[in-house]
Amino acid sequence: MGSALIGFYSLLFILLVYTYLRKDGSLTKGLNRAAEQIIKLVPRMLCALIAAGFIAQLMPSELIASFLGAESGAKGIVIAAMTGMLIPAGPVVVFTLAAIFAHAGASVQSLIVFITSWSIFAGHRIIIFELPLLGKSFLKLRLLSAGLTPILAGIFAIGLQLIFAKS
């Protein structure tokens, strides 16, 4: 965790220096946008994180672990893919849920599949953006092409784990 933070701030520092040296207003433009996003996101994000902690206490962890835990295997991946599909909401809700599942003992593979599946299906994006801007035939094409990728993500994740377990 500490090293991630150091990495973040080093990258931020490099970008600050770089945008300052460009002298084309990108520094103020970027920082303005960042301030905007922080005001928009952080209040909700903090509430969501707190709620996630309480709900994690209330959730029957054995149940989640048995559905999404390390022992759940292929069943866990399918359940995770379906759960991810069913959430028509933005990242606040999804990452809160993912954090709850993680506290309750869900495996890394299931969590990867869950987040990936949501990122592909996110129903609110389909209704607000995809159908009006691209149309039905594109949605059909996209779901046929990418619909099974969350399952593939699960298989790759298990593969990666096996490789690391051996070495």
Add this chain to the structure above:
Amino acid sequence: MAKRMIESKTAIGDLLAEGFGRSFWLFLLFAAVSGFVCYQVKGSVAFEYALSRDLNLLASTLPRIVAAVSIAGLIWAILPTDKLTQYIGQDRGIKSLIVTMVVSILTPGGPSAAYPLLAMLGAAGADRGVLVTYITGWSMLGLQRILVWDIPFMGAEFSITRFLVCLPLPIIAGLIARKIPIKLSLNEPDNRARGQ
């Protein structure tokens, strides 16, 4: 000058209204209710344990979120979205899909930036593989989402693992899309989409 100040004041007002708008109060209410239920059902020890863990999590998350959002904002300022599309090639090989995926990962902003861009690509005649790879790559691997959401909520190690595991998927989806023989009739992009 005075007019500009008023404009920027209302802009800040709008922003605060959005940050602390209805959905914020819903989330706050949700947090309060879940805390109350936790206290009632699991007792004060579990409540205090959850609260102190949450506060610790917040203390460690907040600096990361501020850094992540600032990084995303600066990258957004350096990489104008419209210029990114120039790099998406017209050839039909796998190389075009790889370039498309890189561009999609770097595309800053939420769906209100990515979908109009996808519509423009479609209108400009990009092939179906490129279109599917672009939107799959953006939604699965978008750098901004990883910085702002994946890493603060799930940790760096998990986020890197997910990134690596998902890296081949947008290209696979694009290759599949090129083999699917359904008729693709894209909506005409309206002026709003073109303007962005």
